[in-house]
Amino acid sequence: MHIKNNTLKLLLIYFLSLTIYSTSxxxxxxxxxxxxxxxxxxxxxxSVSKKAKSLNDSPAAIYVITQDDINRxxxxxxxxxxxxxxxLNVARIDSNKWAISSRGFNGRFSNKLLVLIDxxxxxTTSFSGVYWENQDVLLEDIERIEVIRGxxxxxxxxxxxxxxxxxITKHSSDTQGGLLAVGGGTEEQGFGGFRYxxxxxxxxxxxxxxxxxxxxxNTHEQGxxxxxxxxxxxxxxRVDSQLTAKDNLTIQGDxxxxxxxxxxxxxxxxxPYINQFDESINTFGGNFLIKQQHNFSSTSDYSLQLYYDFxxxxxxxxxxxxxxxxxxxxxHFSPFDWNDVIWGMGYRLNxxxxxxxxxxxxxxxxxxxxxxxxxxxxxxxxxxxxxxFTLGSKFEHNNYSGFEAQPTARLMWAPHPxxxxxxxxxxxxxxxxxxxxxxxxxxxxxxxxxxxxxxxxTLTKNAQFSSEEVISYEIGYRTTMFKDLSIDxxxxxxxxxxxxxxxxGTPDTLTMPISQPHIVSxxxxxxxxxxxxxxxxxxxxxxxxxxxxxxxxxxxxxxxxVDQLGLTPQQQISxxxxxxxxxxxxxxLFFRYIDKNTSSTAFGITHIKAYVSMDIRLAWRPVSSIxxxxxxxxxxxxxxLEHSQELLTTxxxxxxxxxxxxxxSF
Amino acid sequence: xxxxxxxxxxxxxxxxxxxxxxxxxSNISQAWSRSVEKQAVxxxxxxNVARFTTWPKHAFxxxxxxxxxCVYGDNVVQQSFDFLNKKxxxxxxxxxxxxxxxxxxxxCQLLYISELEQxxxxxxxxDLKYKPILTIGENIEFLQAGGMVSLEKIIGKIQxxxxxxxxKHSGLIISSRLxxxxxxxxTASEH
Numbered sequence: 001m002h003i004k005n006n007t008l009k010l011l012l013i014y015f016l017s018l019t020i021y022s023t024s025x026x027x028x029x030x031x032x033x034x035x036x037x038x039x040x041x042x043x044x045x046x047s048v049s050k051k052a053k054s055l056n057d058s059p060a061a062i063y064v065i066t067q068d069d070i071n072r073x074x075x076x077x078x079x080x081x082x083x084x085x086x087x088l089n090v091a092r093i094d095s096n097k098w099a100i101s102s103r104g105f106n107g108r109f110s111n112k113l114l115v116l117i118d119x120x121x122x123x124t125t126s127f128s129g130v131y132w133e134n135q136d137v138l139l140e141d142i143e144r145i146e147v148i149r150g151x152x153x154x155x156x157x158x159x160x161x162x163x164x165x166x167x168i169t170k171h172s173s174d175t176q177g178g179l180l181a182v183g184g185g186t187e188e189q190g191f192g193g194f195r196y197x198x199x200x201x202x203x204x205x206x207x208x209x210x211x212x213x214x215x216x217x218n219t220h221e222q223g224x225x226x227x228x229x230x231x232x233x234x235x236x237x238r239v240d241s242q243l244t245a246k247d248n249l250t251i252q253g254d255x256x257x258x259x260x261x262x263x264x265x266x267x268x269x270x271x272p273y274i275n276q277f278d279e280s281i282n283t284f285g286g287n288f289l290i291k292q293q294h295n296f297s298s299t300s301d302y303s304l305q306l307y308y309d310f311x312x313x314x315x316x317x318x319x320x321x322x323x324x325x326x327x328x329x330x331x332h333f334s335p336f337d338w339n340d341v342i343w344g345m346g347y348r349l350n351x352x353x354x355x356x357x358x359x360x361x362x363x364x365x366x367x368x369x370x371x372x373x374x375x376x377x378x379x380x381x382x383x384x385x386x387x388x389f390t391l392g393s394k395f396e397h398n399n400y401s402g403f404e405a406q407p408t409a410r411l412m413w414a415p416h417p418x419x420x421x422x423x424x425x426x427x428x429x430x431x432x433x434x435x436x437x438x439x440x441x442x443x444x445x446x447x448x449x450x451x452x453x454x455x456x457x458t459l460t461k462n463a464q465f466s467s468e469e470v471i472s473y474e475i476g477y478r479t480t481m482f483k484d485l486s487i488d489x490x491x492x493x494x495x496x497x498x499x500x501x502x503x504x505g506t507p508d509t510l511t512m513p514i515s516q517p518h519i520v521s522x523x524x525x526x527x528x529x530x531x532x533x534x535x536x537x538x539x540x541x542x543x544x545x546x547x548x549x550x551x552x553x554x555x556x557x558x559x560x561x562v563d564q565l566g567l568t569p570q571q572q573i574s575x576x577x578x579x580x581x582x583x584x585x586x587x588x589l590f591f592r593y594i595d596k597n598t599s600s601t602a603f604g605i606t607h608i609k610a611y612v613s614m615d616i617r618l619a620w621r622p623v624s625s626i627x628x629x630x631x632x633x634x635x636x637x638x639x640x641l642e643h644s645q646e647l648l649t650t651x652x653x654x655x656x657x658x659x660x661x662x663x664x665s666f
Numbered sequence: 667x668x669x670x671x672x673x674x675x676x677x678x679x680x681x682x683x684x685x686x687x688x689x690x691x692s693n694i695s696q697a698w699s700r701s702v703e704k705q706a707v708x709x710x711x712x713x714n715v716a717r718f719t720t721w722p723k724h725a726f727x728x729x730x731x732x733x734x735x736c737v738y739g740d741n742v743v744q745q746s747f748d749f750l751n752k753k754x755x756x757x758x759x760x761x762x763x764x765x766x767x768x769x770x771x772x773x774c775q776l777l778y779i780s781e782l783e784q785x786x787x788x789x790x791x792x793d794l795k796y797k798p799i800l801t802i803g804e805n806i807e808f809l810q811a812g813g814m815v816s817l818e819k820i821i822g823k824i825q826x827x828x829x830x831x832x833x834k835h836s837g838l839i840i841s842s843r844l845x846x847x848x849x850x851x852x853t854a855s856e857h
Contacts, residue, residue: 033710033713037718040710040714041824041825045824046702047704053741053745242784246792297790381767
């Protein structure tokens with residue numbers, strides 16, 4: 001095996017040369033203090049190792065994905081960027097569908113994770129979850145993505161049971177000038193984005209963008225083309241105005257249209273009881289947001305935000321149209337020297353219109369729901385700069401489960417500038433969705449074991465279905481006590497009750513085929529525990545490692561719960577090596593190990609094997625305004641299976657891909 | 667195609683690649699070795715700006731012999747100022763105060779703000795206007811918001827800019843030796 005020997009030799013040469021040439025940046029103050037101001041102003045400075053040294057001050061399991069991280073791993077969508085975060089399971093179902101969850105319960109219709117883009121919730125109450133394929137921004141315009149594991153309900157609201165994802169785009173003053181990004185390859189067949197930002201007047205900046213892509217289909221598990229190719233066009237804008245020294249206004253909006261292809265697999269009430277066909281789904285949507293902020297002083301401010309969001313998704317078995325109007329008010333102030341209070345209130349109107357089919361029926365077809373909410377949180381300084389205690393709760397009223405209270409108590413201790421310890425206890429709920437209260441779905445049609453006649457298994461609505469609940473305990477520790485290494489450790493214990501179950505009802509023998517209902521109920525319960533470690537090591541000034549490990553143990557009280565709820569991977573490892581051998585060259589390796597998982601589907605449970613995967617990106621900047629990059633995705637296997645959807649499609653394997661990209665800033 | 671087949675063809679390429687890597691890496695040492703970490707330089711420069719500044723008597727209240735240097739920033743920024751603790755500055759002893767919340771700022775003689783959103787910075791600096799607190803930030807927007815001194819990294823070097831009108835209003839005096847090295851910015855007309 002010469003190639004192995006050669007590879008080893010190469011690696012040896014590489015690492016040896018690194019040791020020889022590695023030099024450390026001077027950061028010794030004693031040398032600098034003797035220099036004159038003139039000398040100090042003439043010295044060449046670099047800012048490299050911040051990520052490995054800074055500690056987050058939030059008493060929560062927070063992980064920040066920066067613009068630089070997204071760019072350096074060559075992510076082409078929000079879900080792919082989220083693979084960088086610990087504790088999240090990101091599983092690609094096919095080219096245009098993802099299952100993403102925090103700390104378990106993963107599925108396409110995963111419902112315990114709240115996602116916001118610039119303060120706008122993208123969680124749909126149709127099924128309690130996120131249509132990830134509908135959600136996009138110009139990735140170059142993302143400032144950062146904050147991933148908060150654990151309950152975030154107090155500040156963010158219901159459904160933040162196991163986590164919150166905050167996608168925050170850049171202020172328009174930070175995106176001045178032009179940006180053109182184009183590329184193409186095997187899976188990412190073609191993509192392009194153009195953004196231009198400018199000054200409207202002395203106090204206002206703005207930007208507008210348009211982007212589009214076409215993505216190739218993957219491979220069906222049984223072989224052959226999975227027919228899941230898709231394309232999308234999206235455009236948007238953002239305007240930021242400094243109205244006065246104390247008032248800011250932001251107006252932004254986006255609109256998109258997409259054609260999504262899939263091989264639909266559905267139950268059918270007549271022989272052969274299963275219907276498989278190629279489908280082309282038209283989906284479009286848009287949003288408009290306006291936010292005003294007023295600062296009374298550096299410790300007192302308020303914000304008022306209003307947004308409108310709509311989407312339409314036209315599938316053969318269901319056409320889902322939804323409009324959301326949301327208004328939110330937040331006020332922050334310090335009544336005393338030792339505390340910070342933030343409180344707010346909000347109202348959300350949800351209007352939907354569903355066109356159903358023989359497989360999916362809704363009563364009524366159109367419905368308006370109201371959500372009223374209020375919250376208050378007080379951060380109390382117990383010892384100045386050392387110990388803080390946070391107490392808060394959200395209260396809300398929705399049309400499905402009525403009144404809900406979601407309190408949290410958190411303690412943050414900074415015994416030393418290089419150490420942070422925190423702990424939290426919280427309650428959060430996942431409120432019922434439109435589906436659970438008002439929709440019936442024929443999941444499969446089989447043969448009755450004794451009578452031999454066809455029987456339809458139906459997931460049946462239940463207006464009595466109440467919220468799923470979690471009581472969560474967390475502890476965390478962050479340190480930078482080792483040189484150029486930061487470690488963030490979080491451990492959690494979650495107690496779940498009232499989890500969704502499907503209870504076998506009385507068969508209706510008067511229909512043909514016979515109907516066997518599985519009534520949506522709250523009979524499952526369980527607990528989960530585990531820990532997550534995120535480490536950043538600035539090994540050399542030009543070589544950084546980010547490594548994450550997550551362990552998750554989920555135990556249900558009922559033995560049949562796993563058949564309906566599935567099991568999310570117990571262990572996950574990700575390693576990102578970010579290397580800049582020269583100032584104009586970046587070489588990134590992004591390796592992942594994902595443990596086996598169990599997907600629960602209408603056709604039974606699917607066991608998915610553990611897998612490893614790796615992306616590599618090489619980028620070169622011939623001049624500072626132009627970057628050329630070459631990216632290989634999922635390089636370790638020709639194709640691999642990550643997740644199987646609950647309903648509608650059968651298992652699809654994700655193909656290996658390659659693409660090239662040119663980015664020009666002007 | 668077997669693995670062995672590939673290797674015999676690729677051996678020359680492997681050595682070429684190794685050579686390239688070595689050449690690449692020899693550039694690295696040159697590129698990085700002359701550089702100094704930004705935060706360390708900013709802390710030392712802050713100390714120097716304070717050395718060239720004179721405070722009015724009323725700025726010190728009772729504690730004349732303690733110079734309170736307040737730092738607002740993450741732990742990296744705060745740690746870079748640690749070495750200034752107990753250092754002598756014009757007959758006073760420096761006490762570095764790390765600020766995690768923007769309160770009780772009037773105790774400070776010098777306030778260093780590493781990063782703060784413009785919409786929070788402007789009202790903060792409006793509150794501190796005319797007060798004898800030397801405010802130092804890290805970009806020119808800091809001066810536009812009403813700050814006094816900016817230490818901004820521009821193409822690998824730190825540029826010192828001073829908003830002279832704001833400094834004068836506060837009763838502070840900055841030595842002409844320092845002013846000669848600085849870019850003078852006047853935003854008085856805007857505020």
